[in-house]
Amino acid sequence: MNRTDPPTVTVSTYAEARDAFRRKELRQALYDAGEVVMADVLVNLHGDEHRARRRLENRLFRRAVHTSYERELFPPIVEETLAPHVAAGSAELVGLSHQMMMNLAAFTAGVDRPAGTAEETFRLYSYMMRFIEGATLAHYAGDREAKAAEVAAALEAFDGEFLQPSVERRRRALARLDAGEITEDDLPRDVLAVLLRNSDDLRLPADVVLRETCFYLLAGAHTSATAFVRTLHSIFTLGSEDSGDLAFLQRCVHETMRLHPSSPVAMRWALEDVELSSGRRVAAGDLVVIDLMAANRDPAAFGDDADRFDPDRELASGVGRWGLSFGLGMHACIGQELAAGMAVGDEPPGDEHLYGLVAVAVRAVLDAGARPDPDDPARLDPASERGYWATYPVRF
Numbered sequence: 001m002n003r004t005d006p007p008t009v010t011v012s013t014y015a016e017a018r019d020a021f022r023r024k025e026l027r028q029a030l031y032d033a034g035e036v037v038m039a040d041v042l043v044n045l046h047g048d049e050h051r052a053r054r055r056l057e058n059r060l061f062r063r064a065v066h067t068s069y070e071r072e073l074f075p076p077i078v079e080e081t082l083a084p085h086v087a088a089g090s091a092e093l094v095g096l097s098h099q100m101m102m103n104l105a106a107f108t109a110g111v112d113r114p115a116g117t118a119e120e121t122f123r124l125y126s127y128m129m130r131f132i133e134g135a136t137l138a139h140y141a142g143d144r145e146a147k148a149a150e151v152a153a154a155l156e157a158f159d160g161e162f163l164q165p166s167v168e169r170r171r172r173a174l175a176r177l178d179a180g181e182i183t184e185d186d187l188p189r190d191v192l193a194v195l196l197r198n199s200d201d202l203r204l205p206a207d208v209v210l211r212e213t214c215f216y217l218l219a220g221a222h223t224s225a226t227a228f229v230r231t232l233h234s235i236f237t238l239g240s241e242d243s244g245d246l247a248f249l250q251r252c253v254h255e256t257m258r259l260h261p262s263s264p265v266a267m268r269w270a271l272e273d274v275e276l277s278s279g280r281r282v283a284a285g286d287l288v289v290i291d292l293m294a295a296n297r298d299p300a301a302f303g304d305d306a307d308r309f310d311p312d313r314e315l316a317s318g319v320g321r322w323g324l325s326f327g328l329g330m331h332a333c334i335g336q337e338l339a340a341g342m343a344v345g346d347e348p349p350g351d352e353h354l355y356g357l358v359a360v361a362v363r364a365v366l367d368a369g370a371r372p373d374p375d376d377p378a379r380l381d382p383a384s385e386r387g388y389w390a391t392y393p394v395r396f
């Protein structure tokens with residue numbers, strides 16, 4: 001198979017994309033160029049290996065944990081991240097969103113910051129931005145080899161500075177658990193602790209633990225940060241004085257994510273010949289490109305005005321408000337409920353409802369009075385093929 005120019009099948013309708021996501025004969029292909037960070041991480045595994053690791057990591061992503069994140073852990077992080085900017089009267093949303101979401105993702109991943117200083121957080125932030133560059137190398141317009149070498153050096157430095165001290169703290173806690181000095185509830189609730197506790201069963205070498213932790217750091221932070229900035233842009237563009245209640249903001253998050261999926265395509269290699277539900281045939285070795293941007297705007301699923309931003313849009317049953325932006329099937333996003341909350345129906349949400357961390361963060365920024373800076377307009381990143389904002393200045 002010629003990997004530089006494989007036969008490609010593009011899937012653009014909602015129905016066919018749903019089917020493609022669920023096919024076990026199709027294997028992850030999106031991160032082939034991002035191996036420096038992404039080799040052997042969950043989203044790149046297949047079959048039994050994927051199932052075993054996913055089953056373990058699922059233990060962490062439970063309703064009770066999501067509730068404690070959304071109601072207890074996250075609000076003070078949002079407040080602390082925002083406070084200095086509000087005091088200064090202005091902020092740049094792209095940087096701010098990554099700081100905010102990274103603080104959260106570091107908890108989920110299990111990356112400790114023992115010094116607790118702003119300087120330490122800034123160093124972690126610089127590492128994370130490097131890892132994001134590594135994972136998204138396929139979209140990088142510059143010298144990819146040089147960038148991959150930079151990312152590899154950052155991984156090594158991060159390992160010594162952040163990961164190994166975090167590993168040691170968890171190993172000490174696990175030893176105390178074995179000795180009966182603490183209970184399960186006293187263990188850190190994060191991916192690293194889950195991996196270390198089960199490392200014998202999973203036979204994970206240290207370099208895989210390193211990349212899996214980095215992957216969680218960036219998977220949790222980058223996607224949520226992007227969705228946050230884009231949702232605020234959608235709301236500013238609506239131009240309404242009243243930003244509505246949290247349920248409305250949650251629908252704005254979902255509608256923004258439908259129109260602007262974090263990754264505009266998913267990709268899979270066909271391991272065998274497959275016939276999709278549409279009757280289209282895919283041959284073994286073909287590259288299947290799932291065009292999320294198109295599937296999420298399919299009029300058959302979202303109506304004739306599918307291209308329009310309409311957070312109150314009526315949907316047929318079984319159609320997700322965020323389209324396929326969290327994927328589906330074996331690799332369906334593990335952090336979906338954490339980031340986007342529970343699905344919103346026609347009924348007003350009850351007390352148990354979770355709105356998701358992106359909506360909670362958007363609410364806080366709007367409540368602080370954020371609006372686009374009229375003297376310094378937001379700019380898209382010209383180096384990115386994916387329509388990211390390079391800067392988004394706001395005033396409070």
Ligand code: HEM
Pocket residue numbers: 028030042043044054108216219220221223224227257261262263266267324325326327328330331332333334335336338339340358
């Ligand atoms: C707005 C926020 C988010 C978006 C748009 C998003 C999107 C996605 C998508 C599209 C996939 C599937 C990729 C594929 O099939 O190739 C995925 C998988 C994944 N996401 Fe998310 N994600 C978000 C937030 C999060 C958060 C907060 C976490 C962690 C705390 C997370 C962790 C993961 C993991 C671990 C996978 C791989 C799952 C597997 O392979 O079994 N994501 N995400």
